[in-house]
Amino acid sequence: MRHLIDIRDLSEREIADLLDLADDIVANREAYREVCKYKKLATLFFEPSTRTRLSFEAAMYELGGQVLGFSEAASSSASKGESVADTIRVVGCYADIIAMRHPKEGAPMVGAMHSTVPIINAGDGGHNHPTQTLTDLMTIRREKGRLSDFTIGLCGDLKFGRTVHSLIAALSRYENVKFVLISPEELKVPSYIKKDILAEQGLPYVQTTELTDVMPQLDVLYMTRVQRERFFNEEDYLRLKDSYILTPEKLRGAKADLTILHPLPRVNEIDTAIDADPRACYFRQALNGKFVRMALIMTLLGLTKEGQA
Amino acid sequence: MNIDSIQNGIVIDHIRSGGAMQLYQLLGLDSLDCPVAIIKNAPSDKMGRKDIIKIDSAQPLNLDVLGFVDPDATINVIRDCALVEKKHAGLPERIRDVLRCRNPRCITSVEPDLPQVFQLANRETKTYRCIYCEAKAEK
Ligand SMILES: [Zn+2]
Numbered sequence: 001m002r003h004l005i006d007i008r009d010l011s012e013r014e015i016a017d018l019l020d021l022a023d024d025i026v027a028n029r030e031a032y033r034e035v036c037k038y039k040k041l042a043t044l045f046f047e048p049s050t051r052t053r054l055s056f057e058a059a060m061y062e063l064g065g066q067v068l069g070f071s072e073a074a075s076s077s078a079s080k081g082e083s084v085a086d087t088i089r090v091v092g093c094y095a096d097i098i099a100m101r102h103p104k105e106g107a108p109m110v111g112a113m114h115s116t117v118p119i120i121n122a123g124d125g126g127h128n129h130p131t132q133t134l135t136d137l138m139t140i141r142r143e144k145g146r147l148s149d150f151t152i153g154l155c156g157d158l159k160f161g162r163t164v165h166s167l168i169a170a171l172s173r174y175e176n177v178k179f180v181l182i183s184p185e186e187l188k189v190p191s192y193i194k195k196d197i198l199a200e201q202g203l204p205y206v207q208t209t210e211l212t213d214v215m216p217q218l219d220v221l222y223m224t225r226v227q228r229e230r231f232f233n234e235e236d237y238l239r240l241k242d243s244y245i246l247t248p249e250k251l252r253g254a255k256a257d258l259t260i261l262h263p264l265p266r267v268n269e270i271d272t273a274i275d276a277d278p279r280a281c282y283f284r285q286a287l288n289g290k291f292v293r294m295a296l297i298m299t300l301l302g303l304t305k306e307g308q309a
Numbered sequence: 310m311n312i313d314s315i316q317n318g319i320v321i322d323h324i325r326s327g328g329a330m331q332l333y334q335l336l337g338l339d340s341l342d343c344p345v346a347i348i349k350n351a352p353s354d355k356m357g358r359k360d361i362i363k364i365d366s367a368q369p370l371n372l373d374v375l376g377f378v379d380p381d382a383t384i385n386v387i388r389d390c391a392l393v394e395k396k397h398a399g400l401p402e403r404i405r406d407v408l409r410c411r412n413p414r415c416i417t418s419v420e421p422d423l424p425q426v427f428q429l430a431n432r433e434t435k436t437y438r439c440i441y442c443e444a445k446a447e448k
Contacts, residue, residue: 083420104416106441110423125414127442 002300003112003119007130007170015170019138021295022288024305029062031305035298036065042095043069044087045122046078046102051265052122052131055286056099059293068095073103085114092116097301118300126162131296132263133166135289140220142288143259143281148175151217155182156224156244156269158189163263164224165193172197179205180214184240187230211244215253221246223262223282225269247271254279261285317367318343320385321375322359326350328379329360331448335374335407341366373401374408377437378448402429404437404446412444 004010010018025032041060043053048071057067070076077087084102088111091098099120100108105127112119123129141147152171154164158181168189171177179198181189188207198205208214215221226244231237245268246260262270262282274280302308324332329347332338338345343366353359364370375382375398386394404427410417417423417439427437427446437446 083422084416102416103414104419105412105414105443106416106439109441110416110420124416125442127414 003108003115003121004130004296004300005109005112005119005121006128007133007166009130012173015134015137018134018292018295018299019141021298022138022291023142025291025294028305032063032294032298034064035303035305036060036063036301039063039065039097039301039303040095041065041067041069041297042091042098043067043071043122044076044091044098044100044102045069045071046073046076046100046107048072049101049123051286052101053099055131055289056120056122056293059290059297062290063294063297065096065297069099084110087111088115088119097297120296120300126160129162129166131289131293132163133170134292134296135285136163136167136222136261136263137170138288138292139261139281139285140259143284144219147171148177150176150219151178151180152220152222153180153182153211153214153218154189154222154224155211155246156226157187157230158183158224159187160227160230161224164189164222167222168193169197172201172203177203179203180218181205181207182209182211182214182244184209184226184236184244186232186236186240187226209243211246212250212253215250216255218258219255220259220261221254223260223266223269225265225267245269245271246274248273248277251277251279314390315344315363315365315387316390318363318365318387319370319372320364320387321362321372322383322385323353323356324360324362324379324382326356326358326360328382329362332362332375332378332382335378336370336372337407338362338364341368343368372398373404376400377404377408377435377446380435400429400432400435403427403440408437408446410439410442410444411447412439412442415439415442415444417441 043056045053060067084107092115097118099122100111101122102124105125108119108121108124121128121130158164223246226241228237258279260280346363348361350358351361384396385392406425409425426440428440430436430438
């Protein structure tokens with residue numbers, strides 16, 4: 001039984017196969033319309049995340065499958081004290097595959113240990129969110145045509161932003177990716193990421209607090225949200241927040257083929273004036289999220305365009 | 310029990326001074342019904358002071374956690390009053406149901422019946438991580 005709990009569960013080959021399949025789905029949507037006919041996806045969202053849930057549900061519907069589930073813990077049996085293991089055993093009787101989001105770290109792994117059907121981690125607290133990482137990888141590959149030989153700037157909250165941590169881990173396996181880490185002092189990448197991933201593998205990285213200075217070097221710019229609650233005092237927040245907002249002015253020195261990404265939802269960290277710029281890829285990124293989830297559901301169910309693999 | 314000599318059993322020597330009581334708990338020695346002696350603050354040439362635990366029982370014991378908590382401690386195996394083996398505790402691949410994960414965001418914090426399993430993540434730094442949330446094991 002294959003599950004996807006952590007992006008590191010997938011080899012480079014498996015990621016390439018998933019992205020190839022997702023690209024083929026984009027190119028031949030008709031061919032996939034009934035691939036999951038009579039199959040059911042359960043979306044078990046023990047904490048609400050409308051965006052991720054809708055993406056999974058749209059993916060399953062687009063494959064001709066059906067969806068059941070719940071969107072918050074209050075409407076699940078967890079509110080009556082049922083264990084994750086029991087919930088998963090029961091839902092496995094009704095569904096062919098499960099996408100699970102849970103506020104506690106490691107909950108999807110507990111689910112996978114007890115499941116008779118594939119489990120996809122749709123986010124566990126601040127820990128893992130592998131389908132977001134697949135979405136990011138797919139978007140970079142589609143926009144750049146490759147997953148190697150580029151410079152990526154990661155900007156904003158690099159301390160608590162789990163999407164950033166997984167993306168660094170995932171990209172560290174490809175050739176010649178340079179990392180530029182742009183954040184306020186208070187929200188720098190945790191030292192274990194620098195030690196265990198970047199330094200361990202001898203990967204080049206630069207740390208800076210100034211977005212504008214490094215802009216001309218970047219091939220990809222991954223923006224994240226700087227949240228008010230991460231700061232000790234309002235003053236620091238107000239002083240810093242504007243330096244990490246992307247504006248047309250800050251883009252002036254950027255490359256003509258820069259790829260701007262954001263995991264969304266955005267609040268104000270990308271000026272809406274940039275949305276019309278061809279370099280703004282974050283809405284295409286959200287769309288890719290659906291396609292890569294379609295590829296993942298098919299792969300975990302052992303299905304191909306032609307039928308059973 | 311003569312605390313100087315035991316017939317069959319294990320003497321855990323060179324425990325860092327003050328560490329014996331924690332090991333007594335972690336090794337589950339409170340559940341044994343054989344004689345167990347704890348010697349605190351024994352004089353030591355090497356360490357100044359050390360603790361010692363003597364367990365007078367031929368039953369095999371799971372000493373996995375020792376390599377993590379106190380890697381300098383030595384294990385002396387006694388058979389028929391003779392020292393047959395002297396070794397350091399190794400670092401097991403996994404430590405099961407001895408340590409608890411202290412990450413308040415870990416699934417084990419709300420489901421305490423889950424097995425508490427820590428996996429060796431880095432042999433050099435002797436780092437163990439919770440298999441669920443990857444938080445570092447703390448002594
Ligand atoms: Zn844990």
